[in-house]
Amino acid sequence: MAQFTVLIPVLNGAELLGEALASVESQTLTDVRVIVSDNASTDATPEILEAWRDRVNLRVIRQEKTLPIPTHFNALLDAIETERYMLLCHDDYLADPDALRLADIALDENPDAPAVYCDLAYVNTQRRPLATRRFDRAALFSADEAGRETIRTTRNMFGIPLGVRTAALGAHRYDPRFHYLTDVDLSWSMAKGRNLAHVPQPLIANRYRAGNTTWSLLGQARSEYLAFAKKHGVPLGPLGKARLSARIWTLNQQKKLFGLYGRMVERR
Template identity: 60%
Template sequence: MAISNGWGRDLAQFTVLIPVYNGAEFVGEALTSVAEQTLEDVRVVVSNNASTDNTAEILSSWEPRLNMRIITQSETLPMQDHFNALLNEIETEFYMLLCHDDYLADPRTLELAQEALTENPEVAAAYCNLVYVNPARRKLATRIFKRGHLFDADKAGLATITTARNMFGIPIGIRRSSLGELRYDPQFHYAMDVDLSWALSRHQQAIHIPQVLIANRYSNANTTWKLLSQALDETRNLAQKYNVPLGRMGDLRLCMVNFMVNQKKRLFGLYQRVKSWGD
């Protein structure tokens, strides 16, 4: 059973959802980045997934500073269930889900996302370029997505399968009507974000804002490292779900690409640890 506090009547059109579990080290930075946004009347819904550190105290200290509702889970939910529980709380026209260890890299992030979605009613979700940072916010790398202003989800999904990399990125704005009854699919863990992004825009276009607007943090606590062993099987499942034929040679190529990308990600993790020495 979850315990929730409420909020008064407001004019918000945009909700930021933040799922957090034992996030005391970073969740304050995520909330600070939301508080610094130029977009007014933003709702924040934070779900504390039965954390055992001092996450609850940090969230309470932020409650007077944001239009924020805190949901406290009585027991720790599996990640997909936790994220889906948050999706059920959306009441505004637009939303984004911000992981507690990431943060918005530009004060205009939400304003630009809402503007893009409002001006392009045929678009389901807005994406951007991103920066990878270490626990101390030191820049590790920048990821630039080379694509048009409007892009097709099936092409991005196919590119994800052929490259073994998330070719959507992190959505900074999603239309609630496009989400509808869609939720995170329990068969995906490593690829859960790709799957939902693909499903969201499969019958609509997505839009790309060619600016670095979100920071994706790499640390030893990232679930990525624990889930790398599932990457190949989940990529195969993505191909099956979205009717991408592989064939024997295609599957062999998929195995090789996944192996190489996994090794690169492990090296990137090592680079992050080296870069973090002394921070």
């Protein structure tokens, strides 16, 4: 039985889903299972998944109706039967054929780490590079420090998990209170008080495009950060809340500028 599962949630992802699947197909790690949850797509997503059935070790879950993001992601977590997994958004892809093998090695070498992360490549719809996010941290980093720094900077200081131990996930699930911070909250919840592993290479390509779900959630970032800080026991106070609001405003402007840059690259 496969020991590593790649979970892919998708909703009307016919345009880019094949690239995500191709990046898994090209991995040098063997015995990889792929579970795709189709969140009641109305485009050609089902046909694309059918065409991939014989190319990867694929299981398709078809949702009868469109589920909220946390509920949809949790349905995938409930389907894991392997020791390790990663969740790959359908419009992202693994940027290196050795990505999963390196995740596997990092988890083997750090048996107490609940998960492993990596640097990120930001790309546009045509896979043209926009930027690289290098975290510049040690091979092991504190989950608690990353969580507190996320609140201080209003940036995801964990990154995207490249590999997670299913045993560490346990009963933890995506909290339905969070949409903008859903990944960060789960990262901290399952690793509280522990160290996480990091591979200093851009092994996941995170695609920036107009249809990204993240863009539509920026308006609720402040309320989610306040709830996130409260949940994880980080006191803010009036001054801390004011600083949080200022940082979120600044971050929104930066994201808008980056989105403009991405559109300019596409027109070249």
